[in-house]
Amino acid sequence: MYEIKTDIHTHTIESRHAYCTIGEYVAQAKKIGVELVGMTDHGPAMGGAPHFYYFLNLSAIPHMVDGVWILKGAEANVIDFEGNVDLEDRILKKLDVVIASMHESVIIPGTMEDHTNAYLNIVHNPLIDVIGHSGNPNFKYDYERVIAECAKYDTIVEINNHSFEFRRGSAANCKEIARLCKKYGTYIAVNSDAHFYTEMGVYGNSIEVLEELDFPEEKIINRNARVLLDFLSKKKGIRFTGE
Numbered sequence: 001m002y003e004i005k006t007d008i009h010t011h012t013i014e015s016r017h018a019y020c021t022i023g024e025y026v027a028q029a030k031k032i033g034v035e036l037v038g039m040t041d042h043g044p045a046m047g048g049a050p051h052f053y054y055f056l057n058l059s060a061i062p063h064m065v066d067g068v069w070i071l072k073g074a075e076a077n078v079i080d081f082e083g084n085v086d087l088e089d090r091i092l093k094k095l096d097v098v099i100a101s102m103h104e105s106v107i108i109p110g111t112m113e114d115h116t117n118a119y120l121n122i123v124h125n126p127l128i129d130v131i132g133h134s135g136n137p138n139f140k141y142d143y144e145r146v147i148a149e150c151a152k153y154d155t156i157v158e159i160n161n162h163s164f165e166f167r168r169g170s171a172a173n174c175k176e177i178a179r180l181c182k183k184y185g186t187y188i189a190v191n192s193d194a195h196f197y198t199e200m201g202v203y204g205n206s207i208e209v210l211e212e213l214d215f216p217e218e219k220i221i222n223r224n225a226r227v228l229l230d231f232l233s234k235k236k237g238i239r240f241t242g243e
């Protein structure tokens with residue numbers, strides 16, 4: 001049985017189609033024993049998403065509130081098949097964690113080759129830490145090639161619990177992606193992609209898949225706050241002091 005004590009993909013009211021504040025996530029985390037919450041609101045290219053000032057000013061929030069770690073991040077939108085995203089490098093550099101995701105409302109799906117090309121450039125971008133919900137069948141890519149590359153560059157592949165219910169046709173792809181992460185020794189992060197606080201840290205579907213695959217626990221980079229923070233400190237040079 002896997003125990004995963006952090007959640008690095010959640011949305012606040014700032015994303016406009018999500019319904020909680022950072023404070024409400026922190027309170028829930030404390031209640032259910034989640035050690036760390038990543039706030040990753042949508043990048044500005046998505047309808048209703050916050051202005052880039054929102055991301056620039058995240059330093060106003062401490063890394064720890066009420067005993068719960070907070071990562072100040074973003075879910076950047078992939079805007080083209082070169083793998084560019086909708087936040088400038090100077091902003092990405094300031095964030096604790098950056099997820100890059102493809103959304104149909106921002107980018108029209110292309111060919112498998114287009115998606116593979118975009119993902120390879122994302123993997124090679126040191127300012128991007130996580131590939132978000134890539135099991136989406138509308139954005140299929142060469143899993144084997146990209147996931148092997150993720151292992152070389154320490155890019156994390158997300159297993160998104162939300163996808164099993166909300167992105168039709170994702171389940172089989174997510175399983176295949178997890179299988180390849182095991183094969184290549186690629187780090188994964190199991191996340192909720194919560195849009196309301198009760199979804200945070202709830203991973204039933206993902207854990208079922210990991211159990212079926214006998215996925216190595218040490219490759220779940222967000223299994224606890226310490227492991228995750230050590231990884232991010234080393235990769236990005238951030239000091240997480242709890243202040």
Ligand SMILES: [Zn+2]
Nearest residue numbers: 075101132133
């Ligand atoms: Zn997303």
Ligand SMILES: [Zn+2]
Nearest residue numbers: 009011075193
């Ligand atoms: Zn999301």
